[in-house]
Amino acid sequence: MSIKKPKIICKLPLKTSASRREALKTIGQAVISATAITQAPYVFAKQRTQLKVLGTHVTLQEELRQKAMEDLGIDLIYEAKGSAAVLQKASMNPQSFDLYEQWSNSIRPLWAARTIQPIEKKRLTYWDEINPLSKTGKVSDEAKIGAGDAPNKILHIQKDGSLGKNHTEQISFLPYVHNVDSFGYNTDIIVPGEAYKTESWGWLLDPKHQGKVAIVNAPSIGIFDLALAAQAQGFITFNDIGNITKAELDTLFKILINLKHQNHFSGFWNSVPESIDFMRTGRVAISSLFSPAVSTLNSQNINVRYAAPKEGYRGWHGVMCLSAATQGRTKDAAYDYMNWWLSGWPGAFIARQGYYISNPQRSAKYLNKSEWDYWYEGKAANENLLGTDGKLSVKKGDIRSGGSYIKRFSNIAVWNTAMPTYDYSVQKWYEFISS
Known part of the structure; x- marks a missing residue:
């Protein structure tokens, strides 16, 4: 919006030089004021986006x-x-x-x-x-x-408007x-396993952890934690765990609902803060977890280890x-x-x-x-390290679970994915949660 400079109208009395000087002074002040109106940044400052x-x-x-x-x-x-x-x-x-x-x-x-x-x-x-x-x-x-869905499969927009691998x-x-996700477990309760060798997704459905298990309440995430766990326990074998069929979903959720009725699961968390509370209060001993929750729990002197499952990460x-x-x-x-x-x-x-x-x-x-x-090389910490909250997150001598960036991302079992059966899987998930 353009701003018009105000018109300055001044009728000058011409009787004396003194009067003339006062009039010119008045004009000068008016011009200065008009300039200030149009240029003052505090009046017409650009609003922050x-x-x-x-x-x-x-x-x-x-x-x-x-x-x-x-x-x-x-x-x-x-x-x-x-x-x-x-x-x-x-x-x-x-x-x-x-x-x-x-x-x-x-x-x-x-x-x-x-x-x-x-x-x-x-x-x-x-x-x-x-x-x-x-x-x-x-x-x-x-x-x-x-x-x-490895990220490259859905990154580029193809000429026909679909998502695909060809670079555009x-x-x-x-x-x-x-990152890679897995599950965390309290090592004061559960004996620590060995990365990529004995730690297993199957632990989430192990009867000895009954009543002390929590799962992330997200249909397209929690479903893979439980699918990996069920397969590791030998309850079911998937033809393609990244593209689970309706028949396989029916079988999987029949197993999970039966376990839920046996009170195997203590809860289903909806956010990182809630997952921290589940573990901090002792409600659970093993749970789907995201990495920030593990860092926060460790900073609170709760000994939670982030597993490196032998089946591979999600x-x-x-x-x-x-x-x-x-x-x-x-x-x-x-x-x-x-x-x-x-x-x-x-x-x-x-x-x-x-x-x-x-x-x-x-x-x-x-x-x-x-x-x-x-964090990146998988080497032992040669000093105490702080987390994003400024509190102790990693103790001197600790080695990151799963090792280096390259090592961890070389062991992916499945990516978070919205499968072709996504709508059906969401329906089955909420039947499970509410059963």
Whole structure:
């Protein structure tokens, strides 16, 4: 909106030079005032762009919000919910968010619902630095890709509008935070196993842990924890655990409902804070867990070990998606925020809760050598390390469960996936939960 300078009308009395001088002074003051009106930044300052980010407690943390606002000069509104609630809201209401942060299993439902828009590679400052995991599905030539939706399978938007592996100039999500998940167990109650050899998903369904087991209440995540556990126990064998058929789902949930009626499960958690409470209060001894929960529990002197199952991990890749409703200056700010996530500091911050970033070398300078060696290289910590909460998270001499980044991502059993039977699996999941 253009602002017109006010007209300055002044009738001058011309009788004396003194009068003339006063009149000129009046004109001068009026001109100065008019200039101030049009130029004063505090009157017509550009309003800070507001960005709404919908996601989970995993990445929507206050320290990240404050740092991003300081660095980018924008206002961030974080809305953190449990995994299932976040996906439901984003699928139904793209106006409720500008950016969406969750895991790769949410991409197919969001894309089908048309609530997210393509992301332009050319606007991503650090695209060339992103490592091969999301581009090829493997961190090394020797690594297993794993069943289900490896991130490269759903990253690129194909010419026909579908999601696929062929590289194009548009992608469905920004590859950023990622990790491998398993389960955690209290070593004061359960004898520690050996990584990749004796630790097993089957422990979740072992009768000796009856009444002390918790599972994440997310249909497209918890289902794989339990499917891996049931298969490890020999209860069922899947033809393709990343694409479970309706008949296999019927068999699996018949087994699980029977166990639930025997009070095998103590609870089903909806968020990271709730999972921490389950373990902290002694309600459970073994549980589906995300890495930040393990770090927090260890900082509270609760001896929880994150298992490296011999069957392989459940892998996930963080996705940052652009709402279909976001346009203009807000869209520009969204790209700035996406680029900020890969700029170094955020990746280092998230490493301290056990998560990886897609271009780790840029974050290396924000981690001291001890931190880098422990979190990325799988080496023993040569000093005590702090978590994102500033409290002791890793004790000197500890080695990260599962080893190095390469080692862990070379052992993926299945990726978080929205299977072709997704709708049916969700129906079966809630029958199980409510049974």
